Amino acid sequence: MPPRRLTRHNTPDSSMAAADLGTAEWERSKITNQDLNLLKKLGITEQSFPSEESYPAPPMGYRVSFVDHLIRGLSTPIHPFLRGLLYVYGLQLHHLTPNSILHISIFITLCEAFLGVSPNWALWKRIFFCRRNGSPNVAYNIGGVVISIRSTADYFDVKLPDSVQGWRKRWLYIREENDGCLEDNIPPFDGAEKILRRRSWDAEATEEERTSTESLMARIHELQNTRGKELSGIQIIVYFLKSRVQPLQARKFPLWKYTGNEDVDRLSVDLEVKDLERLVRKITSLSKKDAIPSSCRVKPYSATHALPKPVIKDLLRIGAQFVGYREYANKAEEKLAEANDRANTLAQQLEQSEKARKKAESDAIDARAEADKAKADAAGVEDLRKRLHTAETSLSDHIAAQSAREEAIRKRLTTQSRRFVARTAQEFQLDEPANDSLLDALSLLEVHGSEARGGIDQAKAGLSRLFPYFFPKKEEPATFLDLAKCFNPSEDLGLRVRHENMKIAVENTVALVADSQQSIDWSKVGDTDQIEQSRWRSLIKAAKPNTRKILAYIGIKPSSTPSSSKPEV
Structure with missing residues (x-):
């Protein structure tokens, strides 16, 4: 009989003690004609609308999305940076709130159009972090994660609404436009997938990353505070809405190469002023009394406003330090995924025998050698080395913990066996004892x-x-x-049986007397209180000669003990 495998499960953040709603949040989609007209004006036409289903079942080639995500800059195929965030945070698109989607759109627009660099993980970590969205009683699955600005970050006041009403009900299917490239795929939809908190949610920039992105943070501060040329979060939103380029879409060219009305990445013609202002107020907290800026005070980089040469060299160096290794990073991710799969397989084999444990150590050495070679080919990627070290430490801890668990199980079972022998005085031996x-x-x-x-x-x-x-x-x-x-009632079962037998005996005796055709006053027979004890004993003595005959007649064999001289009550 093999030992039972013990599995360790990850649990959500302990601060969220509320139950996860899971699939219970989904209900029939409620998209209005006003929503359809808005999507049409934005040039978002590759979608399919659910009919009667109350739970998403996207057709082949489609993914689940929301109207409020699409109007905040989402389109397919999705931007590599958004795909990377979903991978690092372990999320699906429906886990993010509309405000979180808008935060990512603003960040990508800021990087490409006003900083002149591709969005990178190091700068993102200096500004944003993830947290669970819910209440003391409810933990959401749809929109269960919020992208928040760090309190220590000097960043734009975006003026987002506290909540977006009814957005969870406005879901639809969008076509997966990836031209057969799996790298641009949105993760397959799983509405029941639980949200598990990861360390990456709170990941902060390393000292090296902070040093390398200091000039970018200084530029952001300059954009915010240059007198007469202050840039705001609302201006950034207005810019990407007017340009008709979806920031969260994988595009042919970055925004610093934007060519205007003829740009290949535009989804539609310019929005009318009233439609633009209405949309800005819809996705922000601005009211009708607040003015909507018609343009940015800072001219964004584009094909007609190229990056200055001194800035190009410095910013491209910074961008390349964290983004230029994309091909290498993809290969490194594949190798890391292979190493993780190998480690999981080896961990299972370690539970079976010591030989599997030795093989796992050998494979880990090979994996280390491969990783060392990869690090030599890509100098400067210190982060990969740290990940590998963490994986090795985790594997060693897993091996040690497994050995400790096996030893504890053996000791406990041995103790239980001794207790059983002590209680039953039985000892068993195996016919063919194994070495295990x-x-x-x-x-x-x-x-x-x-x-x-x-x-x-x-x-x-x-x-x-x-x-x-x-x-x-x-x-x-x-x-x-x-x-x-x-068998343990409140009444005496023996007494009950004797009473039942006495009742039967009395009934049989009365039947015999009746058969003898004697004239008897039965009302006096039942009045036993009138019989004196001496009279009772004499009657019992006179009846004894006929007792054996009566008992034999009713089928009872008399015992050798004398009968009672007084009826049992």
């Missing part, structure tokens, strides 16, 4: 358990044989505990 002490202990415990179950079955069978005798008019209980309770 854990399997030996489990086999002995199984034998002891079989003996105990056999004794219990015999006891139950015996009580079942007695039950009809004591309880002829009752149905035998289904459980052993209820059967045992029947």
Whole structure:
């Protein structure tokens, strides 16, 4: 009998004690004609609308999205930076709130159009972090994660609404436009997938990353505070809405190469002023009294406003330091994924034998050698080395923990076996003992358990044989505990049986007297209080010669003990 495998499960953030709603949040989609007209004006036409289903079942080639995500800059195929965030945070698109989607759109627009660099992970970590979205009683699955600005970050006041009403009900299907490239795929939809908090949610920039992105943070501060040329979050939103380029879409060119009305990445013609202002107020907290800027005070980089040469060299160096390794990073991710799969396989084999453990160590050495070679080919990627070290430490801890668990199980089973022997005075030996002490202990415990179950079955069978005798008019209980309770009632079962027998004897005696055709006053026979003790004893003595005849007639064999001289009450 092999030992049972113990599995360790990750749990959500302990601060969120509320239950996750899961699939219960989904309901029939409620998209209005106003929503459809807005999508049409934005040039978002490759979508399919659910009919009657109350839970998403996207057709082949489609993914689940929301109207409020699309109007905030989302389109397919999705931007590589957004795809990377979903991978690092372990999320799906429906886990993010509309405000979180808008935060990512603003960040990408800021990087490409006003900083002149591709969005990178190091700068993102200096500004944003993830947290769960919910209440003390409810933990959301749809929109269960919020992208928040760090309190220490000097960043734009975007003026987002506190909440977006009814956005979870406005879901639809969007076509997966990836031209057959799996790298641009949105993760497959799984509405029941639980949100598990990861360390990456709170990841902060390393000292090296902070040093390398300091000039970018200084530029952001300059954009915010240059007198007369202040840039705001609202201006950034207005810019990407007017340009008709979706920031969260994988595009042919970055925004610093934007060519205007003829740009290949535009989805539609310019929005009318009233439609633009209405949309800005819809996705922000601005009211009708607040003015909507018609343009940015800072001229964004584009094909007609190229990056200055001194800035190009410095910013491209910074961008390349964290973004230029994309091809290498993809290969490194593949190698890391292969190493993780190999480690999981080896961890399972370690539970079976010491030989598998040695093989896992050998494979880990090979994986380390491959990783060292990859690090030599890509100098400067210190982050990969740290990940590999963490994986090795985790594997070693797993091996040590598994050995400790096996030893604890052996000791506990041995102790239980000794206790069983002490109680039952029975000791068992295996016919063909194995070299594995854990399997030996489990086999002995199984034998002891079989003996105990056999004794219990015999006891139950015996009580079942007695039950009809004591309880002829009752149905035998289904459980052993209820059967045992029947034999421990508040009344005396022996007394009850004797009373029943006495009743039968009296009825038979009365029947014999009636058959003798004697004239008897039955009302006086039942009045026993009028009979004196001496009179009673003399009558009993006179009846004794005929007792054996009466008992033999009614089928009762008399005992050798003298009968009672007084009736039992």
